């Protein structure tokens with residue numbers, strides 16, 4: 001389909017009439033997909049070989065171009081028939097939300113205008129929308145709205161941005177120019193902290209050995225006295241503590257560290273206080289938010305992840321830094337080939353990216369569609385449903401309820417004729433629940449992930465899903481028991497389980 005525009009014929013352009021009809025057709029198909037999610041399996045559980053075959057993965061790129069209508073139709077067929085749908089009402093794996101449909105439309109709009117949100121002159125309105133969205137998110141968290149902030153790809157990057165701001169601010173010398181130069185920087189976080197912290201220590205040159213993994217208490221929160229002792233020991237050894245990371249909702253069990261107390265320790269030792277709020281921070285908007293959130297506003301930086309509890313489609317992470325100059329200090333360079341003299345914000349100054357897409361639009365639109373009240377209602381309902389699941393699991397024969405924080409509930413299947421405890425039984429339960437999880441995930445009936453809770457393998461439901469209903473939650477315990485009994489019987493038949501106690 002070669003299109004002539006102003007005298008030039010391009011194999012890539014699409015004229016307005018064709019664009020309209022391609023778009024209408026695609027929107028019709030997407031609308032049908034969204035309407036049919038509940039009736040579909042969460043995933044078909046296909047193997048990589050099946051999926052590669054469906055794609056015809058080994059075929060070469062054709063020399064000749066093809067009709068966009070056929071291409072878009074084929075792409076939709078492939079994706080609709082061979083995807084896992086995290087927007088399905090029974091998807092509760094990892095921390096991946098159902099995506100607000102307005103996000104899909106806003107991605108189309110953002111790509112159509114295609115602003116480069118690296119520099120204000122290249123994206124006047126988009127840059128201002130991003131700045132407004134950052135202010136709104138900060139306001140929802142009770143964080144200063146004049147903080148620095150920017151959108152990035154997700155929680156990992158948001159945390160890494162804040163980490164690099166902390167490194168520059170607290171290293172004691174200009175680490176960007178000089179490198180570590182022998183400084184033995186040390187950072188502190190609980191053993192439950194997400195793996196981003198390893199990537200941050202690694203790519204920042206500090207090294208993962210600098211991470212002090214602090215033990216947790218029985219509520220899976222960082223142990224404050226162990227933290228103090230470790231900081232004191234490192235100082236006595238001549239090391240340079242620079243950062244404490246608190247979690248506002250750990251990835252495994254949703255535990256919230258005592259943020260206020262962590263902030264006080266950071267003040268005492270002059271350390272940067274960062275909060276990983278990628279999963280849980282948005283729950284701070286609830287009128288009955290857990291008390292631990294009170295220290296959120298004391299953080300030097302916070303990572304939030306709008307593609308989690310703001311229900312934006314992937315990708316959208318957000319880094320907030322209390323002192324906006326500290327963010328600029330960590331990333332800004334002014335090469336001679338840039339001519340951006342405006343007083344307004346140039347986002348290439350605030351992060352590692354140069355050219356940047358318009359991630360903020362989908363968040364800005366969804367925030368307004370639901371309003372603050374809509375988010376309070378939706379996040380509260382996710383948490384209520386997680387509590388409901390915990391109660392039902394606690395009452396179900398064959399299930400053991402383990403933890404519930406925010407919207408994460410963990411539990412495990414325990415055959416009725418097996419008494420937990422003892423190394424052999426516990427390691428059998430780990431294996432059983434591991435296999436059960438694989439069966440459940442492949443079945444397409446519901447999708448859970450796992451956590452390690454007090455050393456044991458647990459099933460984990462994380463509800464960040466505005467499509468999940470009470471009935472979906474009620475259906476889960478009997479489903480897990482049914483699959484658990486089947487898996488137990490299979491393992492027993494294979495001689496992998498000892499005699500019932």
Ligand SMILES: Cc1ncc(COP(=O)(O)O)c(C=O)c1O
Pocket residue numbers: 094095153154155156157159194196247249250251276277278279280305317
């Ligand atoms: C607490 C926490 N931090 C960081 C991340 C990483 O976020 P992302 O996957 O968006 O990079 C996650 C992801 O689940 C998380 O739960």
